[in-house]
Amino acid sequence: MSDPAPAAPGPAVFEPWNDPAKRPLIQFQNVTKRFGDFTAIDNLTIDIYEREFFALLGPSGCGKTTLMRMLAGFETPTEGYILLDGRDIGAVPPNKRAVNMMFQSYALFPHLSVRDNIAFGLKREGMPKDQIDARVEEMLRLVQLQKFAARKPHQISGGQRQRVALARSLAKAPKLLLLDEPLGALDAKLRTQTQFELMEIQEKTETTFVIVTHDQEEAMTVASRVAVMDHGRMVQVDTPARIYELPNCAYVADFIGEVNLVEGNATAHHEDGKVVIHWAEGAPPIVGTPMQPIADGTRCTFAIRPEKVNITKEHPEGKANIMRGRILDIAYLGNLSTYHVQLPTGQIIKAEESNRRRISRRPFTWEDEVWLSWSESAGVVLTE
Template sequence: MPRPPKFASVGAVRRSFAPWADPDAKPLIRFENVTKRFGDAIAVNDLSLDVFEGEFFCLLGPSGCGKTTLMRMLAGFEHPSEGRITLAGQSLAGVPPYRRPVNMMFQSYALFPHMSVEKNIAFGLKQDGLPKDEIAARVGEMLRLVQLERLAKRYSSQLSGGQRQRVALARALAKKPKVLLLDEPLGALDKKLREETQFELMDIQHELGMTFVVVTHDQEEAMTMADRIAVMDHGRIVQVATPGGIYEQPKTRFIAEFVGDVNILEGNVLGQENGLWHVQTPSAEAPLTIDDPDEVLHSGQAVAIAVRPEKMVIQRNPPGPGAVNVLTGEVWDIGYLGDWTVYRVKLASGAILRVTLANRSRFVESPIDWDDQVYVTFAPDAAVILAE
């Protein structure tokens, strides 16, 4: 659906939104040393996390990492084995799901097939005993919000996947919860519709000023929609940061490999000179030069160098004198993706690099081809040193 003009400034507003950077800001949601056990299995392990009012927050991680369990504890469908969860400063211990100011949109949408769109949206409001005129006004508001007015009388079984998703969203929003929980909300949609819906969710969240907490295993969804992302693994939070922080400054090898594509070069620290680290690696003839001032390393320490494919430069001619971080190899595979071309380069050490090149023009006079000998370079500040 086309984006309404009133959302033209969403990007600027989102860039300036950072309550987590304010030491005086109080979180809306707080998990304090929360653990959840199912028998001998630990789904969530001594986890602490703050989410702020008005935030579009994403729990990201592989299947089985504990992200859905964490959301279900917030909703009241599961209870912590240890620890405490508070909402707006109030403990949620013993509060049943229907009395919590949160609502959850399930991955399956869970619509009633025998009800029309408007009746599905009105269902929770009727259960709460709201007056008919207030229900009608709220349903109309939600239909306009998700742009389904013309389908109000249609049964949910007659809708497309994208339309059902919007009905489920409208029903969840109709009760005006403090927090909306979304469990893999776009998983049932095709790629193009999923991409469009990501921006629609951002716009709706901004218009309502509501706090959204989303669970997903899709890195692109998280990077597109979230103000902040918590990456989870084995029941713990590995890193919490903005999408840019997660992508550009991953704290561990797991995060670097899980979020986006990355090349990992193994090596050992030789030392530091003029603020730059020198790392010996079997992937290059000369030591690598890395500008990563946040790391504290010692000589001989084993490290991994993470470099994103788009930050590497590939060419057939040798780089000029004084070039640093030069890797030589042979083009092993080429993938043409339209806007990008992906090159897989096999180094003499046997390591395979992935290098992406933007296709800025329609024609290339002398394209790099299979089996070509090539040189791959990257700037010292394009890499991140991972010590764990």
């Protein structure tokens, strides 16, 4: 019998930030930006790589738009350097950079057709007409708007206008495309659909995208890496999965998605690396697994996502963390329900369950006494 054929290799994982041999496309080196006494960006150093879809995520006023404006050339750093493909671009004007920007408003010319909107920048650069025509056709195919090429912006939908703006931004083949809240004007269902279209176009063109958004779901959907920002600093930069599952501090855990946060004092189990968190008088302690060793008495925050909390009518067996409470409220979201359970201490813990049964057959309702439980590794123990 012949040996079995070797298994086909899986798809290559795109993680240039973990490859020391990869040279970054964009480098922020100790960049600070001040407006008078206000520091918008505080001593930032970060690398962004070619073909990345990099998301700047944070609340209003965190500095994400200022970062984007510095990349575009509309603002200059007060201190530090910004390098694009190894070249300091601090003194390079916006129109001389290999960078394009797509605004939330799309900024289409209302009197020009879809075709002429896409061609506008190419004509300004003096590209020969036959090359312009070929490039515009390529962009129309990319965004699937060939049938709408002769229409004016007011004659197409919001999602189609968004694709025209994207095609116009990509027509000049920039090394870097900046997207400022690009889907903010779309309704929720169209926004979700357009997120996947945006990802597909980015993969086809292999252009580096940097997106500014305050929409967590959008950032988690489209980005290869997410930078969570606060007061001019990048608090955590990582893949969406690690940002969600392994936040490095309570701010990130609380900002991304739903989470239960319980503060307490840790007692270390040195032999197995686990910690016992004493968080309220008379309440059973929480057993957790920290990401790094924690000294006895350390003040910490235990963070656990609602979908990792089990909710049952009967006392569960074999769990390290078991608590009794009463259902205070229920958030019904169609495919799932979130139960707000009040413990005897007054602390409210959220538990999430998939709605696999019809509503009349679901086991829990308001005021029910229930048990909550989770494993020792279900949450994260944070010291910041």
